[in-house]
Amino acid sequence: xxxxxxxxxxxxxxIADFIVNGYHIVKPSFSKNFHGDVYTALEGLPxxxxxxVNHAVPxxxxxxxxxxxxxxxxxxxxxxxxxxxHRHCHRNHPGTRSQMWHQDNLNIPMLEDGHGRVPDHVRSVxxxxxxxxxxxxxxxxxxxxxxxxxTSAPDRNASQGNFRDQIIATVDAGSLLILHYDIWHAGTANxxxxxxxxxxxxxxxxxxxxxxxxxxxSSQDTRILDRLEKDEAAAVQRSLVSKRNYLRTKxxxxxxxxxxxxxxxxxxxxxxxxxxxx
Numbered sequence: 001x002x003x004x005x006x007x008x009x010x011x012x013x014x015i016a017d018f019i020v021n022g023y024h025i026v027k028p029s030f031s032k033n034f035h036g037d038v039y040t041a042l043e044g045l046p047x048x049x050x051x052x053v054n055h056a057v058p059x060x061x062x063x064x065x066x067x068x069x070x071x072x073x074x075x076x077x078x079x080x081x082x083x084x085x086h087r088h089c090h091r092n093h094p095g096t097r098s099q100m101w102h103q104d105n106l107n108i109p110m111l112e113d114g115h116g117r118v119p120d121h122v123r124s125v126x127x128x129x130x131x132x133x134x135x136x137x138x139x140x141x142x143x144x145x146x147x148x149x150x151t152s153a154p155d156r157n158a159s160q161g162n163f164r165d166q167i168i169a170t171v172d173a174g175s176l177l178i179l180h181y182d183i184w185h186a187g188t189a190n191x192x193x194x195x196x197x198x199x200x201x202x203x204x205x206x207x208x209x210x211x212x213x214x215x216x217x218s219s220q221d222t223r224i225l226d227r228l229e230k231d232e233a234a235a236v237q238r239s240l241v242s243k244r245n246y247l248r249t250k251x252x253x254x255x256x257x258x259x260x261x262x263x264x265x266x267x268x269x270x271x272x273x274x275x276x277x278x
Contacts, residue, residue: 005067005070006071006215007067007071008067008068008070008071008072009071009074009075009214009215010024010072010075010076010214010215011215011216011217012215012216012217012220013220013224013227015075015076015212015214015252015255016224016227016228016231016252018076018122018178018180019228019248019251019252019255020145020146020227020228020231020233021145021146022143022145022146022147022148022149022179022180022182022183022233023143023145023167023177023178023179023180023183024072024076024177024178025169025171025176025177025178026069026072026175026178027068027171027172027174027175028066028067028068028069028174028176029066029068030062030063030066030174034059034174035131035132035173035174036131036132036173037059038057038059038060038063038131039131039132039173039197041056041057041059042057042089042091042131042199043195045057045089048088048089048091050088050089051085051086051087051088053087053088053199054087057199060129060199063129063174063176064083064129064201069176072178073125073203074213074214075213075214075215076125076178076213076214077122077123077125077203077204077205077206077213078205078206078207078209078213079213080207081203081204081205082203082204082206083201083203083204084124084201084202084203086202087199087200087201087202088199088200089197089198089199089200090187090197090198090199090200091195091196091197092138092139092187092190092195092196092197093190093195093196094190094191094192094193094194094195095190095191096139096187096189096190097189098139098186098187098189099186099187099188100186101144101184102184102185102186103181103182103183103184103185104181104185120149120247120250120251120254121205121251121254121255122180122205122251122254122255123181123204123205124181124202124203124204124205125178125179125180125181125202125203126178126179126181126200126201126202127178127179127200127201127202127203128141128179128198128200129174129175129176129198129200129201130171130173130174130175130177130196130197130198131173131174131197131199132173132194132196132197133171133172133173134169134171134175134196135170135192136168136170137190137192138192138194138196139188139189139190139192139196140168140169140170140171140187140188140196141168141169141177141185141186141187141198142166142167142168142169142185142186142187142188143166143167143169143179143183143185144165144166144167144183144184144185144234145165145166145167145234146165146233146234146236146244147182147183147184147234148180148181148182148184149182149244149247149248149251150236150244164234164235165233165234166234168188208254208257209254209255209256209257210257210258211256211258211259212255212256212257212259213255216256216259218259221259221261225249225261225262225263228245228248228249228252228261229245229248229249245263246263249261249263250263
């Protein structure tokens, strides 16, 4: 695995952002024509190569090994993370209809060998690369921020349309969208006259964290814990707020190892009754 340049590692706030929202965007720097050449190469493929897309378009490996991408992945998965065998090219042509909301993770329970689903950890991330500008009418990826924390959401979510707090990933050419594997997302309808490509790789954690693998500053712990308890992503019902905050802090602690935060239960609802609205 490529060693991460410390100058590209994430900081505490970026890790907190990922825990709160479930995604992070990276835009590595390449030459002016690089992404256009990748788009042209994808356009020239006679069929979808599936997992072999990186062999069909070798330039893709340069993207996923760029220092800014390696730094982000090392921060989230540890420096010894691995690239999974699965990768895929999504071709969203004009007239493509919206996908249903879904999670790519199979929600497999934790197994004795340590593999499987852990809802309060970051074991796997999807990394989606867009070789062209993605405008609102080109079928951008839609996300529900914070939905990765509630992996038991019923499948009926899949039949819903728009959510109030959804995010539409309109991004510049060359952007990569790093997603927690449990986040609810969907490709939207392409009503433009342009083909939108997205190439997806999967990366996995190999070992548990003993220390933070990002640029950590322990003097910020109190402020970060406050963020994990107060920052909003998608709105949740009041009874789920404590569960959400607990899962956020536990995810941080699973990532941080020795730099864990102390989470103590306290009754946040005791006190004066809310006043009626006049």
